[in-house]
Amino acid sequence: MVEITVGDVCNVDDIAQFQVDMAMESEGLALDYERVRRGVQAVMDDDAKGRYIIARLDGKVVACLMITREWSDWNCCWYWWIQSVYVLPEHRGRGIYKAMYNKVLDLAKAEGISQIRLYVDKENSTAQTVYQKLGMAECHYCLYEKDLKI
Ligand SMILES: CC(C)(COP(=O)(O)OP(=O)(O)OC[C@H]1O[C@@H](n2cnc3c(N)ncnc32)[C@H](O)[C@@H]1OP(=O)(O)O)[C@@H](O)C(=O)NCCC(=O)NCCS
Numbered sequence: 001m002v003e004i005t006v007g008d009v010c011n012v013d014d015i016a017q018f019q020v021d022m023a024m025e026s027e028g029l030a031l032d033y034e035r036v037r038r039g040v041q042a043v044m045d046d047d048a049k050g051r052y053i054i055a056r057l058d059g060k061v062v063a064c065l066m067i068t069r070e071w072s073d074w075n076c077c078w079y080w081w082i083q084s085v086y087v088l089p090e091h092r093g094r095g096i097y098k099a100m101y102n103k104v105l106d107l108a109k110a111e112g113i114s115q116i117r118l119y120v121d122k123e124n125s126t127a128q129t130v131y132q133k134l135g136m137a138e139c140h141y142c143l144y145e146k147d148l149k150i
Helices: 010-025 034-046 096-110 125-133
Strands: 002-006 051-057 059-074 078-089 116-118
Touching: 002 125, 010 034, 010 059, 010 078, 034 051, 059 096, 059 116, 078 096, 116 125
Parallel strands: 078 116
Antiparallel strands: 002 051, 051 059, 059 078
16 A cells, blocks of 8 residues: 655665665666765755655655746746656656646646646657646746856
8 A cells, every 4th residue: 555645854875875875777877876865855954945755665665756847927826846756667657746746746736736747858768758647737838047166
């Protein structure tokens, strides 16, 4: 039985390892584990930075995602971003992400959130298919970034 929890202060090492594995699997990126670990701990310590939604199966953490928020002056309300999505490979295709996503939708409705957004690597066709199957649409914006190397 999958249990979904919100704002859960759970094992930082599990979540940090998920992020390192996800970056390597989906983008071929080797993240610095200790830096990621500090980033995860910062979220656990401070709700303003974000909130994790965690999925457990028989008590073991098997998946996570993080919610962060963005103010929209156009709509005078908050948008949420879904980030850091990872389901352990052996637990995929069984509805775990869907259960976490539905939890996000329920929470968002309860908290008056106007829109849910996420970005995904252009090559990550599996995740793109999953997001579309669950009712999200590709938007007309391109994402731009500048790395300030701090
Ligand atoms: C993308 C990912 C989070 C999906 O998690 P999951 O728990 O396997 O997804 P679910 O089982 O909840 O499936 C949700 C829907 O997508 C479909 N789906 C799942 N995997 C699929 C696949 N490989 N191909 C096509 N459809 C798929 C399911 O059938 C389901 O659709 P339905 O409700 O119409 O039946 C998971 O594959 C993962 O962690 N990938 C590696 C990390 C990653 O890419 N993260 C995203 C970064 S943006």
